[in-house]
Amino acid sequence: MSYSELQNGSDIRGIAIENETGAEVNLTDKAASDLAAAFVHILKEKTEKTELRIALGRDSRVTGEHILKAASKGISSEGCVAYDFGLASTPAMFMSTVLGDEPFDGSIMITASHLPWYRNGMKFFISRGGLEKEEIKEITELADSICAENRDYNEADLNSYPFMDTYASYLQTKIVDGCNKGDKPLGGLHIVVDAGNGAGGFFASKVLDVLGADTSGSRYLDPDGRFPNHIPNPENKEAAAAIKEATLAAKADLGIIFDTDVDRAGAVLPDGKTLTRNDLIAALSTIALREHPGTTIVTDSVTSDGLARFIASKGGVHKRFKRGYRNVINESISLNESGTDSQLAIETSGHGAFKENFFLDDGAYLMVKLLIEMGKGNRISDLIEGLEEPAESTEIRFPVHTDGNLSENGDRILEELKKKAGSVHGWSIAEPNYEGVRVNCDKDHGNGWLLLRKSLHEPIMPLNIESDTEGSTVMIAESLYEIIKDESTLDLEPIRKFCNK
Numbered sequence: 001m002s003y004s005e006l007q008n009g010s011d012i013r014g015i016a017i018e019n020e021t022g023a024e025v026n027l028t029d030k031a032a033s034d035l036a037a038a039f040v041h042i043l044k045e046k047t048e049k050t051e052l053r054i055a056l057g058r059d060s061r062v063t064g065e066h067i068l069k070a071a072s073k074g075i076s077s078e079g080c081v082a083y084d085f086g087l088a089s090t091p092a093m094f095m096s097t098v099l100g101d102e103p104f105d106g107s108i109m110i111t112a113s114h115l116p117w118y119r120n121g122m123k124f125f126i127s128r129g130g131l132e133k134e135e136i137k138e139i140t141e142l143a144d145s146i147c148a149e150n151r152d153y154n155e156a157d158l159n160s161y162p163f164m165d166t167y168a169s170y171l172q173t174k175i176v177d178g179c180n181k182g183d184k185p186l187g188g189l190h191i192v193v194d195a196g197n198g199a200g201g202f203f204a205s206k207v208l209d210v211l212g213a214d215t216s217g218s219r220y221l222d223p224d225g226r227f228p229n230h231i232p233n234p235e236n237k238e239a240a241a242a243i244k245e246a247t248l249a250a251k252a253d254l255g256i257i258f259d260t261d262v263d264r265a266g267a268v269l270p271d272g273k274t275l276t277r278n279d280l281i282a283a284l285s286t287i288a289l290r291e292h293p294g295t296t297i298v299t300d301s302v303t304s305d306g307l308a309r310f311i312a313s314k315g316g317v318h319k320r321f322k323r324g325y326r327n328v329i330n331e332s333i334s335l336n337e338s339g340t341d342s343q344l345a346i347e348t349s350g351h352g353a354f355k356e357n358f359f360l361d362d363g364a365y366l367m368v369k370l371l372i373e374m375g376k377g378n379r380i381s382d383l384i385e386g387l388e389e390p391a392e393s394t395e396i397r398f399p400v401h402t403d404g405n406l407s408e409n410g411d412r413i414l415e416e417l418k419k420k421a422g423s424v425h426g427w428s429i430a431e432p433n434y435e436g437v438r439v440n441c442d443k444d445h446g447n448g449w450l451l452l453r454k455s456l457h458e459p460i461m462p463l464n465i466e467s468d469t470e471g472s473t474v475m476i477a478e479s480l481y482e483i484i485k486d487e488s489t490l491d492l493e494p495i496r497k498f499c500n501k
Contacts (some may be wrong), residue, residue, distance in 0.1 A: 446472020
């Protein structure tokens with residue numbers, strides 16, 4: 001097997017342990033050693049340094065410890081030193097390359113985010129951020145060569161390093177400075193945290209408790225790599241219901257939920273309103289625009305028209321870009337490099353990055369921005385006042401069956417939609433658009449829109465529909481069905497079921 005099969009965009013992802021699916025283990029200890037060795041070898045060439053300090057961290061998955069240990073062997077084989085951070089968050093692993101008196105030369109996070117317990121992966125960081133897709137490709141190609149050498153890996157000396165204390169102190173300082181009211185700025189606030197048995201439990205004990213908050217009623221803070229309570233994913237319905245119930249039961253001022261490795265987050269207000277997707281983007285956009293009037297907020301392609309109007313009403317510029325958190329962040333960075341101020345890049349999934357925080361997608365830092373508001377005595381609900389909520393929204397995912405090139409087939413379907421959409425009364429192609437085909441639908445279709453696009457990683461084509469009136473998403477779906485009903489490469493059963501056809 002080529003290690004290129006483990007590449008998932010800018011990450012490595014694979015099956016790390018035998019499981020009920022019967023899928024073959026492909027992220028083996030040897031794979032972790034080879035990939036870590038390749039990363040360090042390339043980093044040595046880029047930095048022209050022969051002795052590097054490399055940080056290793058992991059989330060709570062049951063395979064995390066042995067994959068971390070295997071990665072340390074690969075680092076040692078290149079004559080470099082590995083440091084074991086133990087249970088850590090993905091954002092902390094990046095921060096290890098920029099914080100402290102002697103930042104690390106690079107870092108590797110062992111995680112597969114919110115994916116099932118039997119999967120795991122690797123994320124690579126240097127001081128300018130996470131590695132890009134092409135750089136991961138370079139690592140996998142070199143790792144293939146190292147694998148062919150059948151390198152003999154010896155046990156490595158692992159140095160324990162309590163970096164999560166340093167990272168937590170960084171977050172504490174941000175809140176204390178932002179509130180400017182002493183060293184217990186969260187005193188009197190009741191905040192509950194749901195870490196989903198992932199790596200986010202530190203936020204309650206090492207940030208909130210230290211700053212005076214009452215965190216009683218928090219749930220699932222202890223790490224458990226089989227995630228027995230719910231999927232650690234703010235977008236998951238069961239997870240969202242769990243943090244809402246915890247917030248209401250504790251009569252808390254705020255509920256916070258993290259994904260497994262804490263690069264995403266969501267929140268719940270005292271009345272049970274969930275702050276995710278468009279709501280979370282709106283709240284953070286208000287803060288960004290207050291601090292940087294006129295700045296451009298970059299989001300992914302599926303944000304609502306109501307959010308666009310909200311950002312404009314605050315004096316900001318909204319730019320919808322491609323799905324994929326790296327796409328959104330890189331576009332914001334590119335805007336800044338070209339002279340356009342862009343302080344916030346955020347995807348509806350909860351991946352959000354502020355320019356002031358190294359453009360790092362960090363769920364804990366997003367919550368820090370909300371907590372500063374609360375520490376100042378402001379209500380989070382006020383941040384989203386005036387945001388128009390859609391009456392309906394849905395996502396339909398079409399499996400794609402083709403013997404040809406998936407991407408080319410998707411392009412063909414999108415071009416056909418673009419040609420035929422104009423024949424539907426009241427429909428118009430949205431411009432500019434950077435991904436898929438987005439169609440605006442007039443009041444006869446509920447003042448809604450649809451977006452059909454190619455998936456980043458799966459053989460599917462997702463369809464998002466949103467409307468301002470009840471019942472209109474079905475109307476929009478029915479009109480689209482008439483356009484695509486003869487498309488043989490799409491499994492149309494999901495849209496038939498939605499339309500009751």
